[in-house]
Amino acid sequence: ALFDSANPTHVDAQTRYEAIVALGQGGDPRLEPPANNWVWIPRGTALIGAQSEDPDQPNYDEFAFANEKPVFEVYSAAFEVGKYPVTVQEYARFVSDRGYQKPELWDPEGWEWRSKNALSAPRHWDEQFRFPNCPVVHLGWYEARAYCHWLTQHDDEKQYRLPTEAEWEYMARRSQKSYFRYVFGNLLPTELNEQMNRDFSGRENLAPVGLFPLDTSIDGVMDINGNTWEWVQDAGIRNYQAGLYPASKIYQRSSSYRYRRGGGWHDIATVHRTASRSCVLATSHYDDTGFRVVRSHKPVRIKGRLPGQVYTTSLPEVFAQYYGKNVSKSEIDACLAQYSHRFTPTITSDLVQLLFPKEAFELESFPDRPLPALKKASKSKFEFNLLYQDTRIKLAVEEKLGAGAEPAEYQTHAFDLLNVVACLLVTECWADHAIWQELTDNDLDALTFMVLDRYDPERQVRLLEIGNHVNECALTGFLSVFEKMTLRDLVAYQVFAGTVWWLDRGISLPEQFPSLGQMQIDDRGTFENEVLNRACKLIFFFDDNGELVWDLGLIQRLLRLNAHLHITGVISTQVIADNANLHTLNKCLEHPIYAGLRSSNRFELFEENCPRSAIDPLFCSPQLQQRIKSADVAFIKGVANFEMMQPLPINSYHAFVVHSSDSQICTGLKKGSGVFVRIPCGMQGYVYMSRSLRELYPGLRKS
Incomplete structure (x- = not known):
């Protein structure tokens, strides 16, 4: 109740102060792991700065300083930010971990400065330690940076840093319909009372975090206007420039000065305005200057790979520039035309309609699918998948240009591709929303693949x-064990066979075959009984x-064991990433080991022109839908395919290894678990974010 922003005045400030100080003495539970003090800041745009010249222009403020103009616009990808400035209690973990003795955590200039001053903690550390839930102060910009590097080092998924000036102000202003001097409203400085910790507010010293509930942004970030100045990333001194910019843009310059935002506990109220800026030496130590941390997902690897070049923007950030717009096809085509020189054939808005049959765009609402659209799954999933496509796009640029291109060429190619994908995502396809709002990760993959194929016609080659090379490597290991294996062994090895992709593509591996992992769900016995002991039509999805x-x-083994078995193999005619396709399958069938398969009249291929890496039963061809219905298993x-191909009108067996976070959510199993599971006709093996395969499996077995 002491931190309740919905009812902040039921306890007076002095009582709150004494209670929160006492709370900190025993270790403030708000700040102890696993407390989640990260606030999600959605993507969007905002006007940054203030001006005092024209009341009819945006962000007019009679108290604006000269360095707050001109007003300009930024767009920002989503990110997370600390709910509070970093506290003594939190920073103490960095000090205890000998963060001041580890040069790898420090910028070179910062380490030189730290060594010269023989620092092992912030100044006045013993005194600060008496108030653990107060913001850590008396530290410079380099110390704040080292703490961020330390956090990044201890997190496999997230990267941490100081916010830029624009991100800091975007965080404070996001979703404000008009200009606010402070996060809690457009009050005059003379109207302020107990909204924040400032000069004349009665505190006259640093306050514990969260003491002033009104000093909270719409997203829940606290202590923005007052208590401490907060170091940000940008170097100074720098004047604003009018225009539209990414909020994450870092303005690098050879300067010893860095900016602070927010205002300290003994500053006057006009300095605490959200637009206010202060630029001081990066090595300065003040009793009212701390910092706040932002974090985002680290670049996403694809099959263990990351781009080799350093790029200045990302797909989540570029998409933020388009976000909130539902753009007609004609407007999209006009936007895409400026990038037409990059593509063969030219890309138009018709590309998105290749993902779905024409009838889908005539529906009043989009049909539900077992794996929900990225937007509906979770607030962070769409951002993660944009990062995934970002890696895919940049790797494609480097593959096309090779190693000898100029750095600027990589940048311009990537920038154009990112804009094309972002532009396509906001194409208006239904009456009230854009295509991105209905895409699964499977759809988003397909859209990116189609763009890349037109960007680099040699990519499919x-x-x-x-x-073909990977299949040759896999064949070497396969041939050494195939005839010795029982059917159950073959199914088990086949479940884990996808691990071949994690090996180096460029090396010939004479004994390359998958190491057998642990099967967590195993319906091999049921499969044998259902398929081998009767006349059966089986449809197989590669x-x-x-x-x-x-x-x-x-x-081939199944056909040998059951003379009354007929198998239809479904194979895509399109070349999609690492997926098997008609070309690679026919190449494999040329090997003598498959002679019996080539000559069998009980094995046939069904060729599906599928733009996705996983078949979506709702949007596959009518012919394939009929083939599925006419099969037995x-x-x-x-x-x-497990995530997408449910429910089916026939019994189905799914063979896979759990890997991604989504597959862990859907199955309830750990990464690396092997699964061979029977899903009965008309049933689903999971309900996303509600019931996992592990929870549903007992009921599935009874069916």
Whole structure:
């Protein structure tokens, strides 16, 4: 109740202060792990700065200082920010971990400065330690940076840093319909009372975090206007420039000065305005200057790979510039036209309609799918998938340009591709919203693939070469064990065969075959009884190259064991990333080991022109839908197909390894778990974010 912003005045400030100070003495539970003091800041745009010249222009403020103009606009990707400035209690963990003795955490200039001054903690550390839930102060910009590096070092997924000036102000202003001097309103400085810790507010010293509940942004970030100045990333001294800029843009310059935002506990009220800026030496130590941390997801690896170049922007950030717009096809086409020189054939808004049949765009609402649209899944999932596509796009640029291009060329190619994808995502396809609002990660992958294929016509040739090479490597290991394996062993190895993709593509691996992991769900016995002991029509869905050789071996073994079994293999005619396709499958079938399969009249291929890496039953061809209905059993490879291909009108067996966070959510199993599970006709193996496969499995077995 002491921190209740909805009812902040029921306890007077002095009583709150004494209670919160006492709370800090025993270790403030708000600040102890695993307390989640991170606030999600959604993507969007905001006007930054203030001006005192024209009341009819944006962000007019009679108290604005000269360095707050001109007013300009920024767009920002979503990020997380600390609910409070970093506290003594939190910073003490960095000090205890000998953060001041680890040069790898410090900028070179910062380490030189720290060594010269023989620092092992912030100044006045013993005195500060008496008030653990107060913001840590008496530290310079380099110390704040080292703390961020330390956090990044201890987190496998997130990266931490100081916010830029623009991000700091965007965080404070986000969703404000008009200009506010302070996060809590457009009050005059003379009207302030107990909204924040400032000069003449009665405190006359640093206050514990969260003491002033009104000093809270719409998203829940506290202590923005007052108590402490907060170091930000930007170097100074720098004047604003009119225009539209990414909020994350860092203005680098050879300067010993850095900016602070927010205002300290003994400053006057006009300095605490959200637009107010202060620029001081980076090595300055003040009793009212601390810092706040932002974090975002680290760049996402694809099959263990990251781009080799350093890029100045990302897809989440570029998309933020378009976000909130539902743009007509004609407007999208006009936007795309400026990038037409990059693509063969030219890209238009018609590209998004290749993902769905025409009938889908005539529906009043989009049909539900087992794996929900990224927007509906969670607030961070869409951002993560944009980062995934960002990596994919930049890797494609580097593959096309090779290693010898100028740095600026990588930048311009990537920038153009990012804008094309972002532009396509806001194409208006239904009456009230844009296409991105209905895309699953499977759809988003497909959209990116289609853009990249038009950007680099040679890309598919390279993918085929890689796919054939990996299949050759996998065959080497497969041939050494295939005839010795029982059917159950073959199914188990086949479940884990996808691990071939994690090995180096450029090395010939004479004994390359998957190491057998642990099967957490195992319906192999049920599968044998259902498929081998009767006349049966089985439809088989392939997944990636590499494991393709095991799939074909399994099919050949099944046909050998049941003379009344007919198998239809569903294969895509399109070359999509690492997926098996008609070209790589036919190349595999040329090997003598598959001679029996080639000559069998009980094995046939069904060719599906599928733009996705995983087949979506709602939007596959009518012919494939009919093939599924006419089969007795489906054998489905890959976790992406498990997530998408439910429910089906026939019994289905899914074979995959749990890997991504989504697959862990859907299955309730740990990363690396092997799964071979029977999903009965008409049933689902999971309900996203509600019931996992592990929870539903007892009921599935009874069915």
